[in-house]
Amino acid sequence: MTAAAPKLRDPSALDAFLAEIDGVPTVLDPVVVRRRSRDFFWYSPVLNAELKDKAADVMVSPRDEAEVIRVAAAAARHRIPITPRGGATGNYGQAVPLAGGILLDMLALDRIAWSKPGIVRVEPGAKMHDIDAALRPTGWELRMHPSTKRTATIGGFVAGGSGGVGSVTYGGLREPGNILAARVVTVEETPRVIELRGDAAQKINRAYGTTGIITMLEMPLAPAWPWVDVILACDTFEAAFAAGKAVARADGVVKKLLTPIDTPIPDYFGPLKPACPAGKAVLLAMIAEPSLEVFRDIVAPFGTITHEEPTDEGAGKVPLYEYAWNHTTLQWLKADRSVTYLQCLFPPDRLEETVFAMRERFAEDLVAHCEFIRFAGSVTCSALPVVRYTTKERLDEMIAVHEANGVLIANPHVVTLEDGSRHKRADADQIGFKAEVDPYGLLNPGKMRTYVPRAG
Secondary structure (H helix, E strand, C coil): CCCCCCCCCCHHHHHHHHHHCCCCCEECCHHHHHHHCCCCHHHCHHHHHHHCCCCCCEEECCCCHHHHHHHHHHHHHHCCCEEEECCCCCCCCCCCCCCCCEEEECCCCCCEEEEECCEEEECCCCEHHHHHHHHHHHCEEECCECCCCCCCEHHHHHHHCCCCECHHHHCCCCCCCCCCEEEEECCCCCCCEEEEEHHHHHHHCCCCCCCCEEEEEEEEEEECCCEEEEEEEECCHHHHHHHHHHHHCCCCCCEEEEEEECCCHHHHCHHHHHHCCCCCEEEEEEEEHHHHHHHHHHHCCCCEEEEEEECCCCCCCCCHHHHCCHHHHHHHHCCCCCEEECCEECCHHHHHHHHHHHHHHCCCCEECEEEEEEECCEEEEEECCEEECCCHHHHHHHHHHHHHCCCEECCCCCCCHHHHCCCCCCCHHHHHHHHHHCCCCCECCCCCCCCCCCCC
């Protein structure tokens, strides 16, 4: 069930709110507002049924932090819910307003405040592709990004994501040092601006915008290598997995992506199909050009390289990472909307054992797709297997069996932070911080179900 959320108490409050923020760009056209109130929740047939009719009452598009403060103050005075929105590329309904109210479109806050070797300070609405394009002449790039990099914003990634392309080297956003600082505006009648640094910045990580309105982020950078997209075709998924693990454990090989994928998923890869022979599993990889020779030597016993080209993110091009992470699911969904997916984290000390046990246990239900990552200092796999969906009950059974075998599940078929977390709870620091910055419970209400507003 979708979490309960307070509805707009008094429709006249919206008119008073709009009068107070006069001059800030707004959209009231219900068709436009409804369209912008969606994200990619339709990946889940469960969420699609629950969220397809949800929409805000108005979209507000502040152009700077001062306008964000005006919006937050007016919303607090009139007790109108606010749902922050970035690129809306998430899959869990993070940007879907459950209680109507204000859809806070942050795309106009897209400036890079400054950068220096290893660090960038940037507004949340900046697209991650644009950040990298601006930084590349200096020799730096973001450490990690989702497969939706070309449309995702940095604020949306931090507020709604967990890791992605680059996590094979740097781990996820939760790893210390992967978010350096965040600046947030509180939703109070007299809003405050709070700077969170170091570990404190985790209070806004993957909180769906429930713990403050992000207006600035400091993110660490990595060297901008010349990346090469590589496909290794293998006779079996076991071989593709072994090749990926061998490279993941080779600390001297500079890599950004290692993605073993079972057949028949590559059959849905469109322009890449010539490099994905029928019946073969594949390993997708992004390797720094200076590491290519060693990479080839490592993977030679496991399969045949069928594709090797420099990564190209130009107009009309499809970089290899858009076949990895949750774009893997999307490639199949383009042809068959009946499938869905799970999000798994396998235990590092029983990696192969659990990956292959779950693959065998649910051979009729899911098709294996793993992403090698680092987690708490160890090499392991996240996984986004494609699921042949039948019923919610079967999906819940699959989740329960994974968890009983020590595989952590971040459930992408629920809308709340607690139910979608691997740990089945909202972080205590996040709940406490929400009480400080959102006393009326107006920020994305319904997404943190254990939070009780401390003010009426």
